[in-house]
Amino acid sequence: MHSSIKIWKLIQESLQARTPVMLLYVLESKGSSPGRQGFFMCVNSKGAMEGSIGGGIMEHKFVEVAKEKLKEQHKNFDNLLRKQVHDKSAAENQSGMICSGEQMIYLYQIKETDKIVVEQIVQSLEREENGTFVLTSSGTIHFSPSIPAKDYDFIYHSDNDWTYTEKTGYKNHLFIIGGGHCALAFSKLMSGLDFYITLYEEREELNTVLKNNFVHESILVDDYSGLGNLIPSGANQYVTIMTFGYRTDKVALQSLLHKSFTYLGVLGSKTKMDKLFEAFKEEGIDEKLFEKIHTPIGININSQTPEEIAVSIAAQIIQIKNMNKR
Secondary structure (H helix, E strand, C coil), rough: CCHHHHHHHHHHHHHCCCCCCCEEEEEEEEEECCCCCCCEEEEEECCCEEECCHHHHHHHHHHHHHHHHHHHHCCCCCCEEEECCCCCCCCCCCCCCCCCEEEEEEEEECHHHHHHHHHHHHHHHCCCEEEEEEEEEECCCEECCCCCCCEEEEEECCCCCCEEEECCCCCCEEEECCCHHHHHHHHHHHHHEEEEEEECCCCCCCHHHHHCCCCCCCEEEHHHHHHHHCCEEEEEEEEEECCCCCHHHHHHHHHHCCCEEEEECCCCCHHHHHHHHHHHHHHCHHHHHHHHCCCCCCCCCCCCCCCHHHHHHHHHHHHHHHHHCC
């Protein structure tokens, strides 16, 4: 289940109990800001909270502001938009942090009339679907099951004229080809990140697949030659091939070579992969297609165990994912 559901469920529970609750959202971030765009949290009047807008003294300050405003139930709270500059030499809007960068934070008190929107978001996340969440300067929130073109979009004209749009649910899709020990360790590690994970394996009743409770889908295929019809190209698509041998790696890779992914990696030694590429060249496959393949897969940390291999691959994927969002 997506991690954000804890936040929305606390909001939902607070509404059901008629407990005032505040939504704190990072609408925009620049530089080394600890709170990145899309970070959010909630705080209710009893002090319960979920999520984060970046931590540290800045988050503590805004949580306290939220708590104070929620206690003033007899007053109408004007939703608060605040720029925070993480530099003590800044002329204004200092956050108290010195990490540099900036972030725009919005405090929105959830209203009784937002109950339907909150329920729609919770239901969508429970079904592990995507949707569109919108915050506006007019003090409203919206949700739609349609999927936006961008993961995040903040259109700012002034403090009184802006719109924030976000893709809810998992923003990235990880496809793991092969369900052995490395795949099990890798699935466990990646399950804590913002990836919907699909595992493909052609061996029936494989012990490491039966143990793998970390993926969202585990699909048994007749063979890997049909993967090209199962895995779509896309900017948020990440693929790792880690089957049990050279032949199956070759079949899986060949079925995906002409697809376009943000990441395509193959687990295997340089010697094995050189042999595989040589075989492809002899079959007339364009060598330029090999340039997009990450192999040997992962960051070079001299990995030995499946768990260490998982760390090296996860680090490389995170590096590429975040590099593409600069």
